Amino acid sequence: MSGDSSVTRIAVLGAGHTGPVIARVALEAGYAVSIAASGDPANIELITKILVPGSEARWAADAVADADLVVLAIPLHKFPAFEPSLVAGKVVVDTMNYWPPIDGVQEMFEDADSTSSEIVARRLASSTVVKTLNHIGYHELDEHRRPKGAPDRRALGVAGDDAGAMDSVANVLERIGYDAVRMPSLSAGRLLQPGGSVFGVSLSRYQFEHAVHTSAEVGDGSREPSLDLTAEPLTERTI
Numbered sequence: 001m002s003g004d005s006s007v008t009r010i011a012v013l014g015a016g017h018t019g020p021v022i023a024r025v026a027l028e029a030g031y032a033v034s035i036a037a038s039g040d041p042a043n044i045e046l047i048t049k050i051l052v053p054g055s056e057a058r059w060a061a062d063a064v065a066d067a068d069l070v071v072l073a074i075p076l077h078k079f080p081a082f083e084p085s086l087v088a089g090k091v092v093v094d095t096m097n098y099w100p101p102i103d104g105v106q107e108m109f110e111d112a113d114s115t116s117s118e119i120v121a122r123r124l125a126s127s128t129v130v131k132t133l134n135h136i137g138y139h140e141l142d143e144h145r146r147p148k149g150a151p152d153r154r155a156l157g158v159a160g161d162d163a164g165a166m167d168s169v170a171n172v173l174e175r176i177g178y179d180a181v182r183m184p185s186l187s188a189g190r191l192l193q194p195g196g197s198v199f200g201v202s203l204s205r206y207q208f209e210h211a212v213h214t215s216a217e218v219g220d221g222s223r224e225p226s227l228d229l230t231a232e233p234l235t236e237r238t239i
Contacts, residue, residue, distance in 0.1 A: 011063035014073030034063035088126035131189035145177030155208035159189030
């Protein structure tokens with residue numbers, strides 16, 4: 001999959017707290033946005049009109065069909081029932097978190113050797129999964145947007161195994177108002193999960209890169225790959 005700036009339409013699956021905020025900031029950044037829940041779009045039409053005016057409530061299959069990017073913002077406990085074929089062939093942004101103290105134990109995600117997004121990716125084997133937008137509160141996502149170059153612009157991590165897909169997602173983050181820091185793999189997204197060194201923390205690009213670089217041991221003690229800060233600046237990789 002080649003990275004480019006061709007993302008024009010985004011489908012957001014999930015109409016709870018997070019989905020509508022993601023839809024709104026994407027819409028305000030100039031993307032065409034559709035929102036879908038698990039059933040009839042008429043059930044979320046009012047929510048959509050109030051919270052995301054200008055977006056379109058659609059059946060999930062219709063929203064995904066013509067989307068360049070799909071954002072998965074459903075409650076994690078509903079994921080085991082999610083139909084993988086719905087997003088086959090699509091780049092899927094996984095915004096979900098596995099947080100047992102909040103959501104209870106979910107058997108599918110009880111694998112200490114894998115990140116939650118790796119588990120998601122195994123189930124969505126015909127899709128390309130990228131992890132981001134899970135380590136910032138939905139209220140902050142709206143409030144912390146800043147123009148490029150602003151001294152207080154916040155950085156967000158992008159973890160994945162497909163460089164082109166990460167580029168596409170990073171471009172979206174940059175356009176909605178954040179500095180995107182590409183991480184070396186989907187497994188490196190462990191740092192973005194609850195308990196990770198950058199989860200829920202507002203950091204500049206340099207601070208974010210430094211936190212990732214110095215986080216040698218996380219979670220269960222396994223060593224995570226780090227970003228090479230001696231390589232070309234990450235800002236050069238944005239489009």
